[in-house]
Amino acid sequence: MSDTTTDNSTQTGDDQDLGAAGSQLSTAPVEDAPSPNLPALGVIGWARWFWRQLTSMRVALLLLLLLSLAAIPGSLIPQTGIDETRVADFRERHDVLAPVYDKLGLFNVYSSVWFSAIYILLFVSLIGCIVPRTWQFVGQLRGRPPGAPRRLTRLPAHTTWRTSAAPEEVREAALALLRKRRFRAHTVGDAVAAEKGYLRELGNLAFHLALIVMLIAFAWGQLFKSEGNKIVVEGDGFSNTLTQYDDFKSGNLFTNDDLEPFSFDVKEFTGTYERTGPNRGTPRTYETEVTYTEGADGEEKNAVIKVNKPLEIGDAKVYLVSHGYAPVVTVRDGKGEIVYQDAVPLLPLDNNVTSNGVVKVLDGYRNPQGKKEQLGFQAFFVPTFGGSASGTMLSQFPALDYPVLALNAYHGDLKADSGIPQSVYQMDKTKMKEFKDADGELLKKLLTPGETMTLPGGAGSITFEKDIKEWAGFQVVQEPGGGWALGGALAAIGGLAASLFVQRRRVWVRAVRGDGVTVVEMAGLGRSESAKVPEELGDLAGVLYERAPGVADPEPDGTPEPVAAPPSEDPGASDASGTTTSTDTDSQAVPAEGAEQQ
Amino acid sequence: MTLAAATNENLAEISNVLIYSAMAVYTLAFFAYIAEWIFGSRSKVARTAAALTPKASAAGTAPAVTVRQGGGTAVLERPKVTVRAASGSRDVPDGPGAHGGDEQGDLYGRIAISLTVLAFALSFGGVLTRALSVERAPWGNMYEFNITFSTTAVGVYLLLLALKKNVRWLGLFLTTSVLLDLGLAVTVLYTASDQLVPALHSYWLYIHVSTAILCGAVFYVGAFTTVMYLFKDSYENKLANGGKPGSFATSFLERLPAAASLDKFAYRVNAAVFPLWTFTIIAGAIWAGDAWGRYWGWDPKETWSFITWVAYAGYLHARATAGWKGRKAAYLALIAFGCWLFNYYGVNIFVNGKHSYADVGLGVLQSAGF
Numbered sequence: 001m002s003d004t005t006t007d008n009s010t011q012t013g014d015d016q017d018l019g020a021a022g023s024q025l026s027t028a029p030v031e032d033a034p035s036p037n038l039p040a041l042g043v044i045g046w047a048r049w050f051w052r053q054l055t056s057m058r059v060a061l062l063l064l065l066l067l068s069l070a071a072i073p074g075s076l077i078p079q080t081g082i083d084e085t086r087v088a089d090f091r092e093r094h095d096v097l098a099p100v101y102d103k104l105g106l107f108n109v110y111s112s113v114w115f116s117a118i119y120i121l122l123f124v125s126l127i128g129c130i131v132p133r134t135w136q137f138v139g140q141l142r143g144r145p146p147g148a149p150r151r152l153t154r155l156p157a158h159t160t161w162r163t164s165a166a167p168e169e170v171r172e173a174a175l176a177l178l179r180k181r182r183f184r185a186h187t188v189g190d191a192v193a194a195e196k197g198y199l200r201e202l203g204n205l206a207f208h209l210a211l212i213v214m215l216i217a218f219a220w221g222q223l224f225k226s227e228g229n230k231i232v233v234e235g236d237g238f239s240n241t242l243t244q245y246d247d248f249k250s251g252n253l254f255t256n257d258d259l260e261p262f263s264f265d266v267k268e269f270t271g272t273y274e275r276t277g278p279n280r281g282t283p284r285t286y287e288t289e290v291t292y293t294e295g296a297d298g299e300e301k302n303a304v305i306k307v308n309k310p311l312e313i314g315d316a317k318v319y320l321v322s323h324g325y326a327p328v329v330t331v332r333d334g335k336g337e338i339v340y341q342d343a344v345p346l347l348p349l350d351n352n353v354t355s356n357g358v359v360k361v362l363d364g365y366r367n368p369q370g371k372k373e374q375l376g377f378q379a380f381f382v383p384t385f386g387g388s389a390s391g392t393m394l395s396q397f398p399a400l401d402y403p404v405l406a407l408n409a410y411h412g413d414l415k416a417d418s419g420i421p422q423s424v425y426q427m428d429k430t431k432m433k434e435f436k437d438a439d440g441e442l443l444k445k446l447l448t449p450g451e452t453m454t455l456p457g458g459a460g461s462i463t464f465e466k467d468i469k470e471w472a473g474f475q476v477v478q479e480p481g482g483g484w485a486l487g488g489a490l491a492a493i494g495g496l497a498a499s500l501f502v503q504r505r506r507v508w509v510r511a512v513r514g515d516g517v518t519v520v521e522m523a524g525l526g527r528s529e530s531a532k533v534p535e536e537l538g539d540l541a542g543v544l545y546e547r548a549p550g551v552a553d554p555e556p557d558g559t560p561e562p563v564a565a566p567p568s569e570d571p572g573a574s575d576a577s578g579t580t581t582s583t584d585t586d587s588q589a590v591p592a593e594g595a596e597q598q
Numbered sequence: 599m600t601l602a603a604a605t606n607e608n609l610a611e612i613s614n615v616l617i618y619s620a621m622a623v624y625t626l627a628f629f630a631y632i633a634e635w636i637f638g639s640r641s642k643v644a645r646t647a648a649a650l651t652p653k654a655s656a657a658g659t660a661p662a663v664t665v666r667q668g669g670g671t672a673v674l675e676r677p678k679v680t681v682r683a684a685s686g687s688r689d690v691p692d693g694p695g696a697h698g699g700d701e702q703g704d705l706y707g708r709i710a711i712s713l714t715v716l717a718f719a720l721s722f723g724g725v726l727t728r729a730l731s732v733e734r735a736p737w738g739n740m741y742e743f744n745i746t747f748s749t750t751a752v753g754v755y756l757l758l759l760a761l762k763k764n765v766r767w768l769g770l771f772l773t774t775s776v777l778l779d780l781g782l783a784v785t786v787l788y789t790a791s792d793q794l795v796p797a798l799h800s801y802w803l804y805i806h807v808s809t810a811i812l813c814g815a816v817f818y819v820g821a822f823t824t825v826m827y828l829f830k831d832s833y834e835n836k837l838a839n840g841g842k843p844g845s846f847a848t849s850f851l852e853r854l855p856a857a858a859s860l861d862k863f864a865y866r867v868n869a870a871v872f873p874l875w876t877f878t879i880i881a882g883a884i885w886a887g888d889a890w891g892r893y894w895g896w897d898p899k900e901t902w903s904f905i906t907w908v909a910y911a912g913y914l915h916a917r918a919t920a921g922w923k924g925r926k927a928a929y930l931a932l933i934a935f936g937c938w939l940f941n942y943y944g945v946n947i948f949v950n951g952k953h954s955y956a957d958v959g960l961g962v963l964q965s966a967g968f
């Protein structure tokens with residue numbers, strides 16, 4: 001690797017030379033080769049061995065790689081926490097695979113035992129790594145930069161000259177210069193020792209610490225999280241209590257008292273849709289006007305909730321997540337009395353809001369015989385009907401261009417009070433009888449707004465009113481710890497930037513009297529990735545040279561001074577030019593082929 | 599929120615013309631790069647093979663220090679800074695570049711770079727007019743993402759050149775992949791210009807996607823350099839062990855920078871952009887918090903960003919761990935970039951295809967390619 005064999009032979013020697021000077025440039029644990037001789041020391045020995053392994057960089061690396069591997073299946077297999085219907089779908093299609101997946105927790109990768117095990121180990125390793133490194137770093141800060149190694153010429157970057165200035169003068173000038181450049185510098189013996197770039201270590205520690213903060217914040221959020229959904233028709237309201245939700249999920253440590261007290265009323269939902277082009281039908285405006293009150297009896301305020309703009313009330317955020325139609329229907333009994341009049345929210349089935357649902361008349365209805373009965377109508381609704389000639393009942397567009405409601409009719413017992421909770425969108429037909437039309441078929445009809453379907457035998461009628469309401473679906477989320485997670489994330493970025501962009505490096509300036517003049521030697525040492533060290537050293541030397549100008553060198557240039565000359569500089573550093581054509585500079589002796597080290 | 603602001607058809611037309619023109623000019627640049635390689639190969643460049651002869655290839659530009667590559671001597675005004683190799687690294691000079699030190703080759707290379715600059719300007723114009731025509735950022739669908747991505751990648755390359763980094767040799771490979779990318783964009787992925795759907799309206803999206811594109815472009819440069827490092831490293835190993843590489847390998851690899859330089863450059867590039875990638879994920883999480891009610895939910899796209907992040911973190915760790923530098927770390931870097939690629943193409947095409955949000959309002963997100 002260098003031009004003289006003598007130099008090569010001293011190679012191993014000088015690394016020892018560096019000794020303390022080169023140590024502690026980082027608090028990264030020293031990696032010793034995996035030792036095959038396992039401890040024979042009983043439980044404590046094993047525990048210590050295990051701990052040392054766990055907190056080693058090699059294991060941290062392995063755990064990191066494992067974590068990324070372990071995250072993959074969750075992105076390819078449907079997850080219960082993300083989309084339950086797809087999981088159900090999957091179970092149906094793979095009756096052999098699904099139970100295996102279940103056993104392996106593959107439908108719940110991110111809360112599975114093995115996934116948790118990996119990241120918990122990783123974080124234990126992380127803590128086990130940070131704590132000693134922090135102490136070590138504090139020790140380094142309280143100590144002083146190590147003194148100059150015996151032979152500065154052995155350092156990665158080195159320079160020397162002779163000057164007529166006195167050694168003390170040179171050292172003083174060097175000390176002042178280095179301190180001005182914000183090095184921590186002091187004089188040890190005949191040399192000045194200086195160090196700079198502690199921010200790298202600090203940043204690195206801060207980064208790893210921030211990872212822990214983020215993890216805890218995330219875990220905290222998951223434990224105390226609550227998330228509920230509620231569909232509200234225009235004109236109706238919602239108040240934030242458990243009973244009001246259509247469905248509700250919460251973390252393990254959540255209690256009902258954690259719910260933020262507030263309520264809101266939906267004034268109006270506005271949706272407009274692209275009329276032309278390839279994205280015809282995609283929503284353009286999608287927002288809900290609400291009035292809300294904070295606390296039990298707060299002041300009433302107005303707000304608009306949009307898709308990306310949740311309403312924030314205390315810890316809770318109210319998101320607009322879905323939308324549909326709620327046709328208003330009126331049901332009359334045989335005598336023409338109104339027994340039911342309401343907006344019936346229907347569930348959308350596709351992007352053009354083809355919707356279905358059920359109208360349930362639970363009480364107040366008596367059949368022509370005067371007997372109490374319940375009525376049920378299955379409803380199918382399209383906001384834009386394709387026309388009866390189109391052959392499809394699917395909606396053609398999401399806006400209310402040509403609304404049509406298709407109904408059929410049943411009577412009997414809806415079994416609403418059987419104790420089993422019922423979906424408002426489904427009808428239990430086991431105790432229901434069909435109304436028949438003239439042909440003896442199930443009675444059904446397509447209605448446009450204002451039209452009425454009459455039930456046979458004087459059983460009454462159902463009217464599709466002209467007023468069609470819309471509903472908005474809200475998700476109310478409370479997830480504490482978000483602020484901590486964000487803070488941790490920002491700290492992580494800051495720490496990372498410091499850790500990657502700041503170089504920790506040392507500079508030594510030695511000035512000794514030699515035959516009549518003073519010999520100044522300067523050397524720099526940084527972490528291996530650094531290309532800036534020689535540059536900075538040159539810069540410092542240039543300034544110092546002005547204070548202690550050179551005198552004629554007794555030896556001409558190009559003496560046996562061993563110049564190992566690897567282009568360890570990176571082409572990305574300022575020392576290389578990408579567009580240069582080959583310029584001829586000094587060529588060097590050529591080592592024999594294969595004269596490779598290591 | 600403005601409604602259905604009419605898409606400006608004219609601008610969209612202009613954008614398409616610009617993109618096609620850019621492709622034409624990239625093609626010319628591609629041929630010029632080829633010429634550079636071909637004419638360059640005529641000269642005798644076997645520097646590495648010349649038993650690691652230290653031929654200097656680059657002159658330094660630092661204020662007071664001139665580090666002569668290979669010479670290992672930094673000339674100061676007076677005192678010289680002597681640079682020593684980290685022990686264990688091979689003393690191999692950087693190759694001269696694609697032109698191989700040949701004057702004619704160099705001329706072709708310069709023409710190629712000029713053409714690349716022109717093509718970049720055209721495609722930048724294409725992206726800009728596209729953005730104006732849809733009155734939003736140009737990444738609402740995969741077509742737009744692709745044209746923006748390739749423009750950014752070339753921008754990164756030109757920026758590195760302007761900063762005098764030794765990356766000129768990348769030109770041929772970059773134009774090739776940019777042509778493939780644009781070709782894919784205009785044929786398979788083309789989407790007529792239209793507006794963004796409401797869920798995508800958020801300034802966090804602008805921040806998130808623009809940094810994601812930038813990171814991707816830089817990761818791409820890093821990954822490509824890493825591949826070249828692997829080739830060059832085997833080449834050097836072979837030489838060092840007395841082997842005799844084929845003439846094509848010789849002609850090609852001799853002209854690249856030394857393996858150590860490539861390795862270091864790749865590390866620099868990846869490390870420099872890693873904090874930005876971290877930020878990208880955080881910006882994405884903030885956006886998801888606003889759009890979906892949770893900042894992190896292990897959605898496939900999020901999961902793969904996380905995997906990519908962890909893989910790059912693993913790479914950086916590997917560099918800090920003795921025994922994992924060099925080739926092993928390089929493989930990690932490539933795996934990490936593979937994760938990034940999969941996150942963009944794979945997740946959009948294979949995973950999201952089946953994935954659909956239950957809610958109508960959010961279902962539209964999928965059609966926008968996110």
Ligand code: HEM
Pocket residue numbers: 026027028029054055056057060064122123125126127129130204208211496499500908910911914915918
């Ligand atoms: C939670 C997972 C972890 C992540 C995402 C992570 C990420 C990173 C990153 C990105 C760096 C590069 C910064 C630099 O080079 O200065 C780094 C450096 C470092 N990490 Fe980690 N790390 C993790 C866990 C650990 C663990 C468990 C340990 C200890 C065993 C550790 C010890 C270190 C050390 C010592 C450095 C500095 C290396 C140097 O000084 O060059 N890290 N880490």
